[in-house]
Amino acid sequence: MSEPTNVPADANEHCPGPESAGAGKAAGCAGCPNQEICSTQAAGPDPDLLLVSQRLSGIRHKLxxxxxxxxxxxxxxxxxxxxALASSEEREVGVVDIDICGPSVPKIMGxxxxxxxxxxxxxxxVYVQDNLAVMSIGFMLPDEDSAVIWRGPKKNGIIKQFLxxxxxxxxTDYLLFDTPPGTSDEHxxxxxxxRDSGITxxxxxxxxxxxxxxxxxxxIDFCRKARVPxxxxxxxxxxxxxxxxxxESRIFYPTTGGAQALCDELDIPLLGxxxxxxxxxxxxDFGTSFIDSNPTSPAAHALTKIIARITEIVL
Structure with missing residues (x-):
């Protein structure tokens, strides 16, 4: 029996794979948090994957x-x-806000x-500047106070449309994905x-x-199971x-050593x-670049170093 393809990170041990005919219906699907999603989607490869791949084929880095x-x-x-990335006129940058129920990117980016x-x-x-584009469900709501009360399949559908x-x-040189907390439908x-166009x-x-x-x-466990670098x-x-x-004073005290100890334990780079x-x-609140408005701030220096390291890693 061949290995199931594209198995969700939180799937049961005997998952048949969401692309199989038994997706959501097999014995191994009982109790899986993804059972309803898998059972209601069409069996076989999603034909829209090819359209997404074609649309994003020229984008260099997806983060x-x-x-x-x-x-x-x-x-x-x-x-x-x-x-910061768009501060260089030679770069084209896009931001995809996939926090469907809490779309804050439009506000933060002015x-x-x-x-x-x-x-x-x-x-x-929506273009914030000539080389910086944004897509969010926040642009589609009637007003800022409107709640998005959607189940998983509808959220998945709008994310697919964004791509x-x-x-x-x-x-586009960089396409950044702002995600909600957790390891759920959006992720x-x-x-x-x-999958086909690649995640940097x-x-x-x-x-x-x-x-x-x-x-x-x-x-981190989700990324490793989903094979996301x-x-x-x-x-x-x-x-x-x-x-x-x-x-500098500690507000959130690192009782277990903070991010540095975590990175040492799991062999992951600490970017800063x-x-x-x-x-x-x-x-x-004003939708502006913090680094541009506060270039001498210690936080701006830290952000600048982290961003420089990210660009070094992906190149």
Whole structure:
């Protein structure tokens, strides 16, 4: 019997594979959290995978920004990474917000009141600047307070549309994916949809305390089971830098050694640590680049070093 293909990271041991005729119906599917999704999808390879692959074939690097824990700064980091990469006019950058129920990227990137337009080439992403494009369900909501109350299949469908129907520039250098917490529908969908066009790697965000590191370990396990390369870990909110005296204090104390100990344990690179800075929150509220507005801040220096290391790794 051949090995099942494209098995979800949290599938049961005897999973037949979501592309098999018995997906969601076999004995080994009982109790699997993905049983309903697998049983309702068509058997066999998804024909849209070819369309996604064709649409994204020219994009050089696809980076997933992940963390098992909510509130660690994934969206903030994604936005600041995008602004920094796009600071070079030679680069084209795109951001895909796949946090369907909590789309904060439009606000953080200063484009929350924009609308998506359709053309003969598909949906046009919203351009923050000439070489920086954004796609989010936030552009489709009637107002900022509207909740997205969707089950898994509908969320998976909109993520697929973001990849196969959006007119991403074929010369895009970096396509960044801002993800929700956990290892659920959105994560399985984006990994499966990018299978043929390729994922450059994942950047995993954490904060120093053990309660965050526990969930990050699960995210690392997901990446390894899903065969997503891990570029490294970023420790966010590693300390608070006083804007007056520039003294750094620990807010989230690393009782088990923080991200450095985690990386040493699991043999993963630590890309760097970013201290807390109130100016980061202000930059997100106003949708601006924190590095550009606060170039001398210790947090800006840390972000700059981390971004430089990421570009070195992927090249």
């Amino acid at each position: 997933l920004i992940l963390s098992g824990k909510g509130g660690v700064g994934k969206s903030t980091f994604t936005a600041q990474l995008a602004f 484009c929350e009141r924009e609308e998506i337009h359709r053309s003969s080439n598909g949906w046009s992403p 196969k129907d959006v007119d991403w520039s074929p010369t 399985l969908s984006v990994v499966q949809l990018l 790697g994942a950047i995993i965000l954490t904060t120093p305390q053990e309660v965050a590191l526990q969930d990050v370990r699960k995210e 891990i570029l490294g870990v970023v420790e966010n909110m590693s300390g608070f830098v006083c804007p007056g005296c520039h003294t 640590s970013i201290p807390l800075d109130p100016s980061i929150g202000r930059a997100c």
